Amino acid sequence: MGEQWGFYFDADSCMGCNACAIACKNRHDTDAGHVDWRRVETVSEGEFPDYEETNISLSCMHCEDAPCEEVCPTGAIEKRESDGIVTIDQDKCIGCGYCGWACPYGAPQYGDDGLMQKCNLCLDKGPGSGADAPSKNEQQANGEALEPACVDECVGDALDAGPVGELLDKASQEAAERFEQNRTNVIIDSTGENSVTGMQGIRQATEDS
Amino acid sequence: MSDIATGSDLLWIARGHWEIFIATYLFLGGLSGGAYLTSVVSSELFRPRAQGPDEIFACEETSRWGAIVGLLAIAVGGVALLSHLGAPLRALTFPILFTNFGSWLVIGTWFIVLFALFVTIEAFWLLFGEEHAGSEGLSYVPRWIVAWIDDVLPLPEDWSIVAALDWLADRLRPTERARRVVHAVGSVAAVGVIVYTALLLTDVSVVPLWDRQYLPIVFLMSGPSTGISAALLGTVASGGGLSRTNHLFCLADDALIAVETVTLVGLLVALSSGGPAAEQSYELLMSGAYFPHFAVGVLALGLVVPFGLSMTMTGLVRFTDVEHRWGSAFTGGFALKYVLVLAGGFLLRYALLFGAVKQPLGVP
Numbered sequence: 088m089g090e091q092w093g094f095y096f097d098a099d100s101c102m103g104c105n106a107c108a109i110a111c112k113n114r115h116d117t118d119a120g121h122v123d124w125r126r127v128e129t130v131s132e133g134e135f136p137d138y139e140e141t142n143i144s145l146s147c148m149h150c151e152d153a154p155c156e157e158v159c160p161t162g163a164i165e166k167r168e169s170d171g172i173v174t175i176d177q178d179k180c181i182g183c184g185y186c187g188w189a190c191p192y193g194a195p196q197y198g199d200d201g202l203m204q205k206c207n208l209c210l211d212k213g214p215g216s217g218a219d220a221p222s223k224n225e226q227q228a229n230g231e232a233l234e235p236a237c238v239d240e241c242v243g244d245a246l247d248a249g250p251v252g253e254l255l256d257k258a259s260q261e262a263a264e265r266f267e268q269n270r271t272n273v274i275i276d277s278t279g280e281n282s283v284t285g286m287q288g289i290r291q292a293t294e295d296s
Numbered sequence: 297m298s299d300i301a302t303g304s305d306l307l308w309i310a311r312g313h314w315e316i317f318i319a320t321y322l323f324l325g326g327l328s329g330g331a332y333l334t335s336v337v338s339s340e341l342f343r344p345r346a347q348g349p350d351e352i353f354a355c356e357e358t359s360r361w362g363a364i365v366g367l368l369a370i371a372v373g374g375v376a377l378l379s380h381l382g383a384p385l386r387a388l389t390f391p392i393l394f395t396n397f398g399s400w401l402v403i404g405t406w407f408i409v410l411f412a413l414f415v416t417i418e419a420f421w422l423l424f425g426e427e428h429a430g431s432e433g434l435s436y437v438p439r440w441i442v443a444w445i446d447d448v449l450p451l452p453e454d455w456s457i458v459a460a461l462d463w464l465a466d467r468l469r470p471t472e473r474a475r476r477v478v479h480a481v482g483s484v485a486a487v488g489v490i491v492y493t494a495l496l497l498t499d500v501s502v503v504p505l506w507d508r509q510y511l512p513i514v515f516l517m518s519g520p521s522t523g524i525s526a527a528l529l530g531t532v533a534s535g536g537g538l539s540r541t542n543h544l545f546c547l548a549d550d551a552l553i554a555v556e557t558v559t560l561v562g563l564l565v566a567l568s569s570g571g572p573a574a575e576q577s578y579e580l581l582m583s584g585a586y587f588p589h590f591a592v593g594v595l596a597l598g599l600v601v602p603f604g605l606s607m608t609m610t611g612l613v614r615f616t617d618v619e620h621r622w623g624s625a626f627t628g629g630f631a632l633k634y635v636l637v638l639a640g641g642f643l644l645r646y647a648l649l650f651g652a653v654k655q656p657l658g659v660p
Contacts, residue, residue, distance in 0.1 A: 132305045143307065158499060160394045160401040179393065182382015185401055188312035191502045191655065197313055201382025 089224045091151075091171035092208055093272035094235075095254040096144055100245035103127055103142035110240035111146075115213050117204065122196050122214075124206040125237050141277075144246060146237070147194035147206035148271040149173045155186035155195055163203075164195075169222030171251075171272060177202045177215035208248060209235040224250065306572060307657040309502075314649055317380035322645040323522070324373030325408070325493045326515055327638075328366045329486035330523015332415050334545065335362025335422075336479045338527075342541050353433065354531060354539030356422075360435035361530030362523070363419040369526070370412050370489075400496045407488035414482030421475075424458075424465035434534040490519035497648070502655045504574035505648060510563035514644070517556035522641035524549045525634035532634070537627035538619060543610070546630065549637065550606045557599045573653040580651045590647035598640010602633040609633075 104127075111117070111125040125146040132139050149166075153173045156164045163179035164186055166172075175186075175195065180202045186195040187203065195203045198214050207217030210226075212233070226232035227250075235248045247254060254274050255263050262276040338358040346352040378384040386393065394402040422428075423439050439458065446456050470478065494515035497506040524545050536542055567578040581590040609629050613619045619626050 128307055130305060130307050145307075154501070157396075158399050158401070160390075160396055160399045160405070162395045180383065181387040181393070183380075183387075183401060184313035184382075185399070185496075188314065188500045188503070191309065192657070193309045193654070197382065203382075 089169040089171070089222050090250040090252060091149075091272055092223045092249065093149055093171070093251045093254060093274065094146065094208075094238075095247040095249075095257060095274045095276065097245045098141055098143060098275060098277035100243040101127070101142040101144055102243050102245075103129055103140075104242055106240045106242050107144050107237035107246055110236040111206070114209065114236035115216075117214060118199050122198055122204065124194075124196075124204070143275075144237070145192060146273075147173060147190075147208075148192055148273045149206075149208065151270045151272065154189040154191070158185045158189045160185070165218065167222070170224050172208045172210060172217070172223060173205075174207050174210065174218040174220075175203050175205055175215070176218035177204070178218075209233040309654040309656060311652055311654060312500075315380070316646070317376045319642070319646040319649045321373045321376040321380070322493045322497075322649070323642045324369040324376065326490050326519030326645075327522040327526055327641065328369035328373060328415070329411065329488075329490040330520035331362045331366035331369060331527045332411070332418065332486040332523070333362075333483055333520055334524045334527040335359045335366065335418060336483055338362060338541065338545075340476065340479060342544065346541070350536075351540055354534075354536035354541040357433050357435050357534045357536050358527055358531045358541055358545065360419075360422045360433070361534070362527035363415060363422050364435060364438060365526040365530065366415040366486075366523070367412075367419045370408065370415060374408070374412075400492060400499050404489070404492035404496055407485055407492050411482070411485035411489045414478065414485055417478070418482065420461075421465055421469055424461040425469060426462055426466055429458075429462060435530060487516075491516055493519075502573075503652045504567065504570050504655065505577040505652050507563055507566060510559050510566065511648075513559045514556055514563065517552045517559065518641050518644055521549050521552040521556065522638055524552075525637040525641075529631060529634040529638070532627055532631045537630050538623055542630060543613065546606050546633070547610065550603055550610075553599050553603045553637070557595070557603070560595070560599075571655070573655040576653045577651050580653070581647055586647045586651045589643045590651065593643035594640050594647060597636055598643060602636045602640070605629060605633045605636075 108123060108125050108127055112119065112123075115124060117124060125144060128143050128145060130141050130143060132141070149172055151166075151171075153164065153166050156166050156173065160183065161179040161181060163176045163181075165174055165176065167174060177200075182197065182201040182203065184197065184203070187193070187197070195205045198204045200214075202215070204214040207220075208223065210217035210220040210223060210233075220226070221231075223232055235246075238246045238248050247257065251266075251272060251274070255266065258266070258274045258276050262274050266274045335358070338355050343352065343355040343359065346355045378387060381387050390402075390405050394405060396402055419438070423436065428436070428439065442461065443458050446458055451457075491512055494512040497503070498508040498511050500506055528542055528545050528549075531537070531539070531542060564578060564582065567574040569575070570578075580586050583591075609626060613626075
């Protein structure tokens, strides 16, 4: 398998401006309003005056054991061998919505065409693109790789993307350890007292079910 | 911007995209399998032991209604499923396109195809053939419709669709032993359809309401219960409300209702302390937006009242002779019970779908 690609997100640097979400929509020309390949959520904790908020920029986690791929009847969803990115081939999708239920993160969503679409880590531009695109590793070697729009437009450098090995070099030791425990292929870094403690917490909540 | 609800230290994820069409499909799938099983049980177990023309008539009506309802339900359910899809025509190429046999949607589709074949054959054999020419009974409605088409169409006088179907049915009718084999395989397919509709949901591990331990049992009880109710509602309409067949099926239905109720209570207990999403589903069903659908519609009107009604009527039949004096009241009582079970069966799927809450992302 080619080297796994993923996202890096530093919750301490995110100011919740939504530039990443808007940039994603612009890059892929996704429908305004109800389709969000990337979205920013604000999680609150405590009550005034001990009240704090944390911003989380969420997209497809490109999971190692992608549950959306497991339930998809047609094989339209694929965890690519070449770069580990989870793609949807809209030429095979029947629009049953099963993947939308199976995904713990709400990544696959219906477009106006009745077919599912989601983040493809900017393998290519537009809904339905990316499934047959060359490996991100190959694109990078040839100097053709698109930097994900969300990374491109992030005001506070809170987002990054690339081969997971490279991202881990950037992450704190704590974040790297959390990633090794729960390989969702998104590394969440944060050191704040009231910060999201990464995918460990997120995975815990889903696995408890 | 997003439809994700946020709250204190938990990130709630939006529900999926299944709406009323899927609830209808899940309901009709279970009902269809149950109606076929009712038809087979009536043909294989009750009909050979029937005594007197009235009891034989009731058995045969139940067999026919079971097959007709089963066929109609799987057909309408299939249309409901296709109506929900973003690319319904593409889904019709399933023999080629559905390649992931680890997906319950693929396994279920093949169960449905196999089952549809068996229920169609069964309905055909029960409605057509020389022995059915001139037979009485409300369940012969499909045969009457074909005869009406014969009258309306400008066909030659010696050409009739009914006669052609009768000829074909007689040529295709198997021996008794072969028929039993057909019934056995068809019953396996029917149970497959019933159970698959539950496993389709329970394969989604992030929705605690779709519990792997309880939901398959609930559906395994509810499918045959609604199937019996639909088939016996037809039998009651045909005049078989006071027959022994009806009483036996009604008691069997009561047993299914009892097990279903206990299992649902178990599910509710598990939900009430099963973590944030489970507890939110519990509240939605027991005191929130879906209280009228689940607590009132399913638990009270769909399970407890029909069970109580049935027990009351059974007691009166067993220990008094009022059934003969107040026959029409009993017929109405049975019809009411079956209608309530059917309404409860639909509301069960509706509530399970709309009360589904995804496990939130934890923020310690």
